[in-house]
Amino acid sequence: MNSHSLYLVLDLIGTFAFAISGAVAARQRRLDLFGIVSVAFMVACGGGIVRDVCIGAIPPAGLSNWRYLAVSLLASAVAILAYAPVRRLRQPVLLFDAIGLGLFAVAGAQKTLSFGHGAEVAILLGIVSAVGGGVMRDVVLSRLPAILDREIYASAALAGAGAQVLFSYAHWTQWWTPWFATFICVAIRLASLYFGWGLPAFRGPPANVVHEEK
Amino acid sequence: MNSHSLYLVLDLIGTFAFAISGAVAARQRRLDLFGIVSVAFMVACGGGIVRDVCIGAIPPAGLSNWRYLAVSLLASAVAILAYAPVRRLRQPVLLFDAIGLGLFAVAGAQKTLSFGHGAEVAILLGIVSAVGGGVMRDVVLSRLPAILDREIYASAALAGAGAQVLFSYAHWTQWWTPWFATFICVAIRLASLYFGWGLPAFRGPPANVVHEEK
Amino acid sequence: MNSHSLYLVLDLIGTFAFAISGAVAARQRRLDLFGIVSVAFMVACGGGIVRDVCIGAIPPAGLSNWRYLAVSLLASAVAILAYAPVRRLRQPVLLFDAIGLGLFAVAGAQKTLSFGHGAEVAILLGIVSAVGGGVMRDVVLSRLPAILDREIYASAALAGAGAQVLFSYAHWTQWWTPWFATFICVAIRLASLYFGWGLPAFRGPPANVVHEEK
Numbered sequence: 031m032n033s034h035s036l037y038l039v040l041d042l043i044g045t046f047a048f049a050i051s052g053a054v055a056a057r058q059r060r061l062d063l064f065g066i067v068s069v070a071f072m073v074a075c076g077g078g079i080v081r082d083v084c085i086g087a088i089p090p091a092g093l094s095n096w097r098y099l100a101v102s103l104l105a106s107a108v109a110i111l112a113y114a115p116v117r118r119l120r121q122p123v124l125l126f127d128a129i130g131l132g133l134f135a136v137a138g139a140q141k142t143l144s145f146g147h148g149a150e151v152a153i154l155l156g157i158v159s160a161v162g163g164g165v166m167r168d169v170v171l172s173r174l175p176a177i178l179d180r181e182i183y184a185s186a187a188l189a190g191a192g193a194q195v196l197f198s199y200a201h202w203t204q205w206w207t208p209w210f211a212t213f214i215c216v217a218i219r220l221a222s223l224y225f226g227w228g229l230p231a232f233r234g235p236p237a238n239v240v241h242e243e244k
Numbered sequence: 245m246n247s248h249s250l251y252l253v254l255d256l257i258g259t260f261a262f263a264i265s266g267a268v269a270a271r272q273r274r275l276d277l278f279g280i281v282s283v284a285f286m287v288a289c290g291g292g293i294v295r296d297v298c299i300g301a302i303p304p305a306g307l308s309n310w311r312y313l314a315v316s317l318l319a320s321a322v323a324i325l326a327y328a329p330v331r332r333l334r335q336p337v338l339l340f341d342a343i344g345l346g347l348f349a350v351a352g353a354q355k356t357l358s359f360g361h362g363a364e365v366a367i368l369l370g371i372v373s374a375v376g377g378g379v380m381r382d383v384v385l386s387r388l389p390a391i392l393d394r395e396i397y398a399s400a401a402l403a404g405a406g407a408q409v410l411f412s413y414a415h416w417t418q419w420w421t422p423w424f425a426t427f428i429c430v431a432i433r434l435a436s437l438y439f440g441w442g443l444p445a446f447r448g449p450p451a452n453v454v455h456e457e458k
Numbered sequence: 459m460n461s462h463s464l465y466l467v468l469d470l471i472g473t474f475a476f477a478i479s480g481a482v483a484a485r486q487r488r489l490d491l492f493g494i495v496s497v498a499f500m501v502a503c504g505g506g507i508v509r510d511v512c513i514g515a516i517p518p519a520g521l522s523n524w525r526y527l528a529v530s531l532l533a534s535a536v537a538i539l540a541y542a543p544v545r546r547l548r549q550p551v552l553l554f555d556a557i558g559l560g561l562f563a564v565a566g567a568q569k570t571l572s573f574g575h576g577a578e579v580a581i582l583l584g585i586v587s588a589v590g591g592g593v594m595r596d597v598v599l600s601r602l603p604a605i606l607d608r609e610i611y612a613s614a615a616l617a618g619a620g621a622q623v624l625f626s627y628a629h630w631t632q633w634w635t636p637w638f639a640t641f642i643c644v645a646i647r648l649a650s651l652y653f654g655w656g657l658p659a660f661r662g663p664p665a666n667v668v669h670e671e672k
Binding site: 274275276277278282293297302303304307308310313383384385386 | 511512513514575576578579582583593597600602603612613656657658659
């Protein structure tokens, strides 16, 4: 399998994972069929579309490559037809989401590098690829974006994207290095869930002065 | 009237229709003059700007062609000065919105095709052109985006964009074919309102587990 | 100092000002370290990234020029370590925000002109550069965007961007003209706060018909 196909496979597996998570969130909000498919597609492809626009990949792959839409539709069908078992199995869904996070951080960073951009752009857009769809889902469903909660989420994406960029600059480009970078991100994310890790937050006076500042 | 002018006229009529709907929504929220103009412009041009960025039409027409801003300002003036009669006539406003939906779906899909992109990109961006502005309005005004409600809205845009792409691929390009594609979308949207159509939604356990999944 | 460096300095000072305001808003919401840095970066660079995408400046400077991320991190550190004094001094923070508004409106409009775009695009994107980050912050933190409140905010950005475009077209391009355009915007903004200015808003029947229209 050549390098281009490898990253496309990574990207499609991540698309499926995120589309399932988006379809389940939409189903829980009692959205109709179009709403479920829309949210699934938005979560799965939204971050990638923003990344493609920023690196000059026009038209964005999520819109022009039929495989992305097909995978989103498949995931929506699974989330609808197998909803009861999917809902009951909380840990597999969080696992899917973590796998998607890692795959997208790595594939997104690599695509950015392949378009000739530097390390900083690649790491930032790897993070955007991984968390962007989830932020769009949370904004549209009026939830505080999960990346801003007290959880190790985008930090894990930062680790995965950073590892991929580091391996690339060090010329570690065997077939297994992207899977290793993905594993770093997924391991950090799952360990943070298991051990209850979180980043420092800051206590202080009650938040009754939210609107004092602009 | 040549083909380019025809699609520009379609686009400007749709811009006016959506700008009126946005200005009325902002007026109902008691926003000030700048807020009304901003929301009207956002609803009218937002989807088109996202489409133009995705197809490589830089700078986006909504920003560079003065007619779009002029039409948005005109619609804001109408919504402010004629607010009382506009509010009373619910059905004409829904009619305006449906007409805008159809015109934008068709003109947006056609512009995408004219930039050399394929059928899938054209249909998806026709939908984005048609519903994007309304989604931005709902997100900014903290409402659940109308496209996710149990109504036939984006599905009608899908029909209009799909018809336009089909006619184009079948080389049906007389002056009346875009109006026919627009009519398909508008008819579906208005019929769904009249007959109370909706897509399947899915009942199930109460949504007290919204935050169980990520 | 040559012209390019001048506008980069303007842009970085504005970035610092906005990043402080974003970090303080995130701190008030009790977000964790990553959340504070994310919101600070989003407020500081979000508008500029949208502008860069619309004018064809790929990749966006906020992602590719390390100075922007560095300034955002510095501002986050200041907001965290010096939080108590920063919170108490309400007027300096509003002053920082007004300075950022003016600097971004002017630098954003000028960058758009330098990419060969016309006056309308430059003024609109100068406004987007100045207010876009704040709108993203408010949407993500589920607040009604400040630009839609009854305050002179985006109108001041319009004045600053308009002045810069006017000076450019009139060939007033000494080293001090962008600072003058910035001063116009900052003066309008601060005077509106001091004197309680606002744009006309429109009274009317109670807003119990918000969802009557689509």
